[in-house]
Amino acid sequence: METEANRLDRDGGFPEQAFAFLNACGAMTAPLPRRFGGLGAGTEPEAGDAMLRLLRLVGHGSLAVGRLYEGHVNAIRLIVRYGTEAQQQRAAEDARAGHLFGIWVTDGSDPLRLLVADGGLLLQGGKLFASGARHVTRPLVTAQPEAGPPRMLVVPLGVDRHARDTLGGVHGMRGACTGSCDFTGVRPGEDAVIGAPGDYLRQPEFSAGAWRGIAVALGGIDRLVDALRDQLRARGRHEGPHQLVRIGEALIARETAAMWASRASRVAEQPGHAEGDVIAVVGLARIAAEQAALDVIRLVQRGLGLGVFLQDNPAERVMRDLATYLRQPAPDETLCEAAGWFTTRDLPA
Incomplete structure (x- = not known):
């Protein structure tokens, strides 16, 4: 990971080799509950120490990879905690298929809004400081509905997304490919919404x-x-x-x-x-x-x-x-x- 991180810091690009390795060794599915074929690392109490050791090892190899992998783990945890059984099953299938999850919650001048239009849901606005903006394929985002607290959604993304990498250049963490993504015009299905209103901010x-x-x-x-x-x-x-x-x-x-x-x-x-x-x-x-x-x-x-x-x-x-x-x-x-x-x-x- 460190060899690739040094190269990407200089030349730019996404840590493809690191994530190919993490996928091959089972780290990408490790956060899944054991009933879905994972290790429960980060989602089941008895596996908390294992997740700490894993995150620490990844951070030792590359903090940029660690940031992206932490986002993957956090998104899966929120889906497991607040999602329906069907949503958890779909997330497990996506993780096994190699999809990279992430959490994008920072709004810019045009905050992400969840609207109802033509009998369905419609997104308007975008997210800033989105780690892996052009590479995360299953971002969990927060969007503001017309009334009430923010809602969480998992929005499948492909290569046709409206995203760009690093916003004006950053001092460090260049390998995390942090940038912005515009969701305007995206129509998520009702089953994309995770949990109840305000769940993202629910303590602890x-x-x-x-x-x-x-x-x-x-x-x-x-x-x-x-x-x-x-x-x-x-x-x-x-x-x-x-x-x-x-x-x-x-x-x-x-x-x-x-x-x-x-x-x-x-x-x-x-x-x-x-x-x-x-x-x-x-x-x-x-x-x-x-x-x-x-x-x-x-x-x-x-x-x-x-x-x-x-x-x-x-x-x-x-x-x-x-x-x-x-x-x-x-x-x-x-x-x-x-x-x-x-x-x-x-x-x-």
């Missing part, structure tokens, strides 16, 4: 899913810690006391993020936890992972010096990808809300 599921992004970011942290140790050893500088301090601090930061990721995944996946506990624990884990990643980036830059900013250094792309991947919305609000929740109660065991 809406906030709890962030732990899977944390797991992918943890893989990027792993890769940078590896790069720091490997390159210092190759230069014969790994025994200097200042470099040993950096290695030690990087390992501490990495393990801190790993422990928070594990805590968040278990609280989110195992039943019986209070809704507020789930949201707050995942929120704290998200901030802890961000702080750990930024610390590791700083330590790698100081430890390896100017050479780590050269494009042929494998750590250079990973730092850009990780810094971009971490830019999730409202970090200050997330931290304050979690701190407020646990001011009067302890974290769940």
Whole structure:
């Protein structure tokens, strides 16, 4: 994955080889419930630890692939959680056929609307920051109906879609092929609508899913810690006391993020936890992972010096990808809300 990611970062394009491998090894169907031939990873509580390890490994190979694969997992989870039995069965068939799912929920100046026209449903508007805009074939999108909360839909897409890749160029995560897609004029069937009005924003599921992004970011942290140790050893500088301090601090930061990721995944996946506990624990884990990643980036830059900013250094792309991947919305609000929740109660065991 890393070899392909380095090439795509320079030349552009979609990570075809990575997804061919993920499909061949069963990762694309792993999130499906076991009754549909999957492993239940990400959709059944007992397989939460397995999904954390899988996302972490994928993130180690390529954060861009990790972002796309995380979207695939998240979309399937929402369909399994809120969809009908027939919709779940269709999603399972599509996943087995090699379709890539994703979640596109960010609106631009022309928000996606769900209208009723000529006796059927009609979409107007589009989505921005759509990972795999020209390559995801089964995006789960949110659309605003004429009245009431947003609705979720799975919209089958082919090569004739009105989509384009990267919006004006991005600093990192170029391999995720993030862009925009215009759905104006698309007529989805009634069976494309997933769940009830407002299900996408329903808590704690809406906030709890962030732990899977944390797991992918943890893989990027792993890769940078590896790069720091490997390159210092190759230069014969790994025994200097200042470099040993950096290695030690990087390992501490990495393990801190790993422990928070594990805590968040278990609280989110195992039943019986209070809704507020789930949201707050995942929120704290998200901030802890961000702080750990930024610390590791700083330590790698100081430890390896100017050479780590050269494009042929494998750590250079990973730092850009990780810094971009971490830019999730409202970090200050997330931290304050979690701190407020646990001011009067302890974290769940």
